[in-house]
Amino acid sequence: MNLRPATPSDYDRIITVVDAWWTREVHAILPRLFLDHFHRTSLIAETPNDLAGFLVGFLSPSLPDTAYIHFVGVNPGFRGTGLARRLYEAFFALARADGRTTVRALTSPENTASIAFHQAMGFTATLATAHDGPGTDRVLFHRPLGG
Numbered sequence: 375m376n377l378r379p380a381t382p383s384d385y386d387r388i389i390t391v392v393d394a395w396w397t398r399e400v401h402a403i404l405p406r407l408f409l410d411h412f413h414r415t416s417l418i419a420e421t422p423n424d425l426a427g428f429l430v431g432f433l434s435p436s437l438p439d440t441a442y443i444h445f446v447g448v449n450p451g452f453r454g455t456g457l458a459r460r461l462y463e464a465f466f467a468l469a470r471a472d473g474r475t476t477v478r479a480l481t482s483p484e485n486t487a488s489i490a491f492h493q494a495m496g497f498t499a500t501l502a503t504a505h506d507g508p509g510t511d512r513v514l515f516h517r518p519l520g521g
């Protein structure tokens with residue numbers, strides 16, 4: 375399994391699998407701009423034949439202490455093997471190298487797998503009512519990057 379920084383062209387592979395990997399329509403919340411402008415801080419996990427997983431993240435341009443993970447997905451055939459943990463730890467390392475001290479992410483309250491995953495990864499979860507507008511609650515995650 376190889377981990378590498380993403381390139382803008384990885385978008386075309388990612389966008390064709392996200393709805394299947396999430397088992398619901400999520401492609402609209404991953405527009406191409408994320409890979410065009412944040413590929414250097416995003417990661418691809420692949421085998422010679424398969425896209426195994428990806429992480430889309432960035433170093434906040436407005437909050438100098440913060441790194442943000444927008445999306446992580448692991449191919450269902452590679453789940454439960456620690457791949458998402460590896461992607462997160464690689465992102466934590468690049469964020470620390472830039473002096474970031476906090477990582478943030480969010481999910482919808484219905485995504486119980488994401489909540490369990492983030493708690494296993496040491497994130498604190500907080501419910502934010504109407505975070506993304508009236509009727510759209512989110513679970514906000516944060517984790518100090520220390521060490």
Ligand SMILES: CC(C)(COP(=O)(O)OP(=O)(O)OC[C@H]1O[C@@H](n2cnc3c(N)ncnc32)[C@H](O)[C@@H]1OP(=O)(O)O)[C@@H](O)C(=O)NCCC(=O)NCCS
Pocket residue numbers: 395396444445446447448449452453454455456457458459460481485486487488490491492494495
């Ligand atoms: C959530 C997801 C990324 C986890 O990927 P994964 O590679 O299977 O996760 P890992 O094997 O690295 O697991 C890391 C830790 O999270 C825990 N975890 C992962 N998925 C879990 C689940 N569904 N329920 C409970 N715990 C879970 C693991 O037990 C593990 O804990 P441990 O290291 O303490 O033993 C994957 O299921 C996925 O792609 N889901 C669909 C997309 C999605 O919802 N992404 C997250 C929101 S953007």
